[in-house]
Amino acid sequence: MSDPTLLVLASLAEGEKHGYAMMEDIQRFAAVRLGPGTLYGAITRLEERGWIRPVASDDRRQPYQITASGKKYLEEQVGTLDQIVKTAQRRLRHA
Amino acid sequence: MKWRMRMALWLYPRPWRTRYAREFTALLEDVGAGWREFWDVARGGLKMRVLTWNFASVTVGCALLGAVVGGGWSLRTPDQYISTAVIRVADDGKAGARLLRAQTGVLSRPSLAEMILSEDLYRQERAKQPMEQLVEDMRNRHIRVVPLRSSGEGSWRYATAMAISFQYPDAAKARSVTRKLTEGFVQSGAGVQVLDEPSLPIDPSSPNRRVITLIGLAIGLAVGVLAVGVRRWPIVAASGAAAAAAALAIAFAIPDQFVSSAVLKLDPPTPGLVAAVLDDAVLQRIVEKDSMQLYRKERVTQPIAEVVRRMRERDLVVRETPQGISIAFRYVDRYKAQAAVREFVTTLVEMNVVEARKGAPRAQTLEVIAPANLPQAPASPNRLAILIAGLTAGLATGIVVTRKRRLRTLAA
Numbered sequence: 001m002s003d004p005t006l007l008v009l010a011s012l013a014e015g016e017k018h019g020y021a022m023m024e025d026i027q028r029f030a031a032v033r034l035g036p037g038t039l040y041g042a043i044t045r046l047e048e049r050g051w052i053r054p055v056a057s058d059d060r061r062q063p064y065q066i067t068a069s070g071k072k073y074l075e076e077q078v079g080t081l082d083q084i085v086k087t088a089q090r091r092l093r094h095a
Numbered sequence: 096m097k098w099r100m101r102m103a104l105w106l107y108p109r110p111w112r113t114r115y116a117r118e119f120t121a122l123l124e125d126v127g128a129g130w131r132e133f134w135d136v137a138r139g140g141l142k143m144r145v146l147t148w149n150f151a152s153v154t155v156g157c158a159l160l161g162a163v164v165g166g167g168w169s170l171r172t173p174d175q176y177i178s179t180a181v182i183r184v185a186d187d188g189k190a191g192a193r194l195l196r197a198q199t200g201v202l203s204r205p206s207l208a209e210m211i212l213s214e215d216l217y218r219q220e221r222a223k224q225p226m227e228q229l230v231e232d233m234r235n236r237h238i239r240v241v242p243l244r245s246s247g248e249g250s251w252r253y254a255t256a257m258a259i260s261f262q263y264p265d266a267a268k269a270r271s272v273t274r275k276l277t278e279g280f281v282q283s284g285a286g287v288q289v290l291d292e293p294s295l296p297i298d299p300s301s302p303n304r305r306v307i308t309l310i311g312l313a314i315g316l317a318v319g320v321l322a323v324g325v326r327r328w329p330i331v332a333a334s335g336a337a338a339a340a341a342a343l344a345i346a347f348a349i350p351d352q353f354v355s356s357a358v359l360k361l362d363p364p365t366p367g368l369v370a371a372v373l374d375d376a377v378l379q380r381i382v383e384k385d386s387m388q389l390y391r392k393e394r395v396t397q398p399i400a401e402v403v404r405r406m407r408e409r410d411l412v413v414r415e416t417p418q419g420i421s422i423a424f425r426y427v428d429r430y431k432a433q434a435a436v437r438e439f440v441t442t443l444v445e446m447n448v449v450e451a452r453k454g455a456p457r458a459q460t461l462e463v464i465a466p467a468n469l470p471q472a473p474a475s476p477n478r479l480a481i482l483i484a485g486l487t488a489g490l491a492t493g494i495v496v497t498r499k500r501r502l503r504t505l506a507a
Contacts, residue, residue, distance in 0.1 A: 019122040036122050036132055037103075037139025040115060044143070061125075062118035 004034055004042035009066055009074040012052060018061040019043070046070065097128040106140025150323050157319025158312050165311015166304065174299030176266040178273040181243070181291035182280055183256035193285040194257060195466075198240055201279035204230050210275055214268055235471055237262045238276065256290065262300065270295045330500070334493030335486055342485020343478070351473035353429035355436045359443065360419035362460035368450060369413060369420055372443050378403045378411075381438045387431060419464065429470045436467035 011017060011025045019039055027033050034042075043064065046052040051070030055063045066074070100123055104116065126132055145153070184193055200206065207230045211217060217229050243256040259276050263269040273293035280287045325332040361368065371377070379399055382389045390402050412423040422439050426432040440463060447461050 019118065020125040023122075023126070035135025035139075036119070036126050037136040040119055040122070041139045041142065044111070044115070060117055060121035062121075 004038050005046055006074070006077055007032060007034065008039070008042045008046060009051065009070055009077075012064060012066040013071065013074060016055050016063045016065040018059070018063045020061065021063075099133050100128045100136065103133055103136040103140055106137055107143050111143055145322070150327075153323045154316055154319035157322065158316040161315015161318065162308050162312035164315070166308040168311070169302050169304040169307035172302045172307075173264045175262050175264055175301045176269045176296040177260050177262045177300045178266070178269040178293045178296055179258055179260040179291070180273050180277045180289065180293040181256060181258050182277060182287045183290050184286050184288070185255070194242070194280075194287075197280050197283035197285040197287065200283055201276055202234050202238065202240070206279060207233055210272055214272055214275075216263065216268065216272070235469075266296045328493070328497055330497045331490055331493030334496065335490040338489020338492065339482060339486040342481050342488075345485075346476055346478040346481040349476045350427045352425050352427060352475045353432045353470040354423055354425045354474040355429070355432040355467050355470055356421055356423035356465075357436045357440050357463065357467040358419060358421045358465040359440065360460060360462040360464055362419075362462075365447075365450075368443065368446060369415065371446050371450075372439060373407060373411070373413060375400065375403050377442055378406055381435060381442070382406065384438070387434060387438070389426065389431060389435065419462075425474065429473075433467045433469045440467065 007026045007030055008022055010029070011022045014025070017025060019036070023034055023036075023039060043052065047054070047064075049069075050067060051073055052064045052066055055065050057063055104112070104119070104123075107115075123132070123136070204227070208226055211221070211226070211229055211233065216233070220229055239258070239260045239262075241258045241260075243258060259273060259280070261269050261272045261276065263272065270293045277289055277293060281289065321332060324335075381387060382394075382399070382402060390406070393402050393405070410425045412421075412425075414421045414423075422436055424432050424435045424439070426435065444461060
């Protein structure tokens with residue numbers, strides 16, 4: 001799974017992070033290295049949809065947190081992915 | 096931050112930079128400014144521009160890009176120079192025929208091949224293509240022999256002068272070859288005089304860089320409108336694209352049709368002779384001739400009489416004019432189209448002799464004014480017209496569907 005928006009939401013589900021921390025976290029749990037342009041494209045889309053919001057901070061490195069609607073969207077997507085994974089695993093066992 | 100990363104950052108729209116530049120710059124300092132990061136940032140910036148641009152910005156941007164691409168391409172295309180000479184013969188009623196005979200010799204394969212080698216023409220092409228192809232290209236595309244009108248009548252019959260021109264990327268060689276062609280006519284014994292010596296072209300005749308740039312601009316504008324259309328009116332864009340693709344497939348499925356024609360003078364006019372050439376038996380002989388074998392597929396499924404009837408009604412045009420007759424034949428193979436017209440001309444000449452022996456009315460003078468030409472480009476189908484018609488129909492359908500959906504949504 002390499003969709004940047006889901007990766008960012010999954011990273012922020014653990015707690016608020018700034019951009020570099022998200023990149024490092026995503027690299028660890030998904031083995032995907034998002035470029036800075038790709039990351040901020042996803043952050044822009046997520047913020048526009050209200051699924052993440054910036055956290056007040058004086059640091060230039062702006063942290064973000066996931067919103068309630070963002071959590072709900074992430075749960076829906078994870079549920080769908082889980083269904084897909086289970087179906088694939090079952091079929092591979094019987095193949 | 097490195098200069099290239101600043102440039103990539105500038106690709107992002109101003110509102111975005113106002114909102115995110117500070118934190119984005121901090122991220123870039125953490126990540127580093129390698130080439131991989133540069134391409135990722137540049138791609139992100141371009142994508143952001145396209146997604147946030149308004150209609151005018153996208154279309155103007157694409158139009159400018161098209162103009163730049165068109166202008167760049169025209170600069171890469173080499174200049175072409177045309178040298179022209181004018182010759183004439185005395186008007187004794189047979190000038191046109193003499194000029195035609197002289198032209199056949201001057202533009203023959205041995206003559207042109209000798210010119211190509213002695214003038215060192217088409218050096219790069221000579222390494223890749225056979226001499227026959229180069230001679231064919233030189234004769235059909237780069238040499239122009241145009242009869243000039245004398246007393247208001249056109250065509251070779253009344254021509255007493257003609258212009259000879261040759262096109263080449265080197266102006267000096269263009270003139271040198273034109274001089275050789277002119278000398279060939281003079282030495283042919285047709286009584287040719289040179290009216291205007293071969294010119295040394297100063298300015299290139301092509302490419303027309305302004306026109307090419309404008310075409311690039313127009314194409315860019317069309318692409319820009321399409322790009323915005325895809326986002327804003329996806330049904331219209333999809334419908335237009337699908338209809339255009341279908342029209343293009345249909346256009347290329349239709350086989351090319353080439354038309355070859357010849358012009359003959361019959362004096363006095365002999366309609367009976369022309370009608371005899373269009374007889375079923377004569378057409379059938381031409382269709383079934385071993386070297387012709389016309390309408391092979393149709394002859395398998397249809398009787399020969401039907402094939403001949405369709406040939407006469409659909410593909411063969413014989414027109415009588417005050418000066419004589421013109422014979423035009425349309426076929427999918429341009430060489431066979433030319434060969435068929437030659438057969439008609441030969442048959443006409445032979446029948447004239449046969450009629451003379453029988454004492455029947457015949458033409459006292461039967462002269463080939465313009466021999467059967469080898470068509471270079473197909474006469475049909477007009478693929479551009481088919482594409483435009485399909486695209487227009489698709490766009491119109493898409494607009495109607497989008498409008499109906501919108502009205503339905505508003506009503507709901």
